[in-house]
Amino acid sequence: MSSYENILFEKKNQLAYVAINRPTKLNALNRAVMRELDDVFAKISEDEEVRAVILTGAGEKAFVAGADVGELATQSSVEGKEFSLWGQRILNRIETLGKPVIAAINGYALGGGCELAMACTLRIASENARLGQPEVKLGIMAGYGGTQRLPRLVGKGMAMQLLLTGEQISGTEAYLIGLVNKVVPYAELIPTAEKVAQAMIANAPLALKYSMEAVNRGLEGTQEDGLFLEATLFGLCCTTDDKKEGTQAFLEKRPAQFKGK
Ligand code: COA
Secondary structure, three states: OOOOOOEEEEEEOOEEEEEEOOHHHOOOEOHHHHHHHHHHHHHHHHOOOOOEEEEEEOOOOEEEOOEOHHHHOOOOHHHHHHHHHHHHHHHHHHHOOOOOEEEEEOOEEEOHHHHHHHHOOEEEEEOOOEEEOHHHHHOOOOOOOHHHHHHHHHOHHHHHHHHHHOOEEEHHHHHHOOOOOEEEOHHHHHHHHHHHHHHHHOOOHHHHHHHHHHHHHHOOOOHHHHHHHHHHHHHHHHOOHHHHHHHHHHHOOOOOOOOOO
């Protein structure tokens, strides 16, 4: 079903499975991968059959080992800035997809790989995962949102430590600092991601969408503005058929049948 050269894409049980597929280069993000990621997430956002996404890396060694160092090596300052903005836009598309995206981190998630995982709604790591922002070791810095999303997830102190030492941490360490939501044995990674995705999509689609929007936008402004946004989106939920169905189903002691309307 995949018509891409650098990613694998399939749909099953209302889930889209996207795997970055350059295993011989540890799934490093070159321009071709980024273009295809942008395209597949644009399609997923329009696809009503897909309720959530599982994003992973092909092979057993890497989620994504970073932006492609070969491409980075030849960039001028102007190209570097455009490259960073372009990547940020693609990761923003993932963060604001309106459907949950679960990063299933199956190995190295370094540099742009860690940043890609952080743009996802949540992260599940296998026990062999290695996460980090090693850009400073190459004389550059995080450019796909790492300096912004990492402190929001783990706090300023831990973010500074990771961004400035360039050290790698294990899945378990990442779990302890809140960088990943769960850490599981390798064989249980995709089944766990599927379980979490299914638990989410059993709920009302618009309620999920507006919850993510309230969190994402709310974190960017003041708490007062965030609370107002929450109240407005809460009000919007109250106008939906799914709210009528959800509350009625509870009162009638039966499972709700949500329609996303
Ligand atoms: N960009 C381009 N190629 C990459 C890459 C990257 N970010 N990460 C790995 N690769 C390539 C290697 O060059 C190698 O290619 P080759 O077989 O053609 O020589 C292949 O993937 C396998 O990597 P290798 O380094 O041999 O594996 P390893 O197990 O010894 O080490 C890492 C794994 C992840 C520790 C190491 O590959 C690494 O440090 N990668 C770069 C990480 C990084 O700095 N990312 C941030 C970039 S901004």
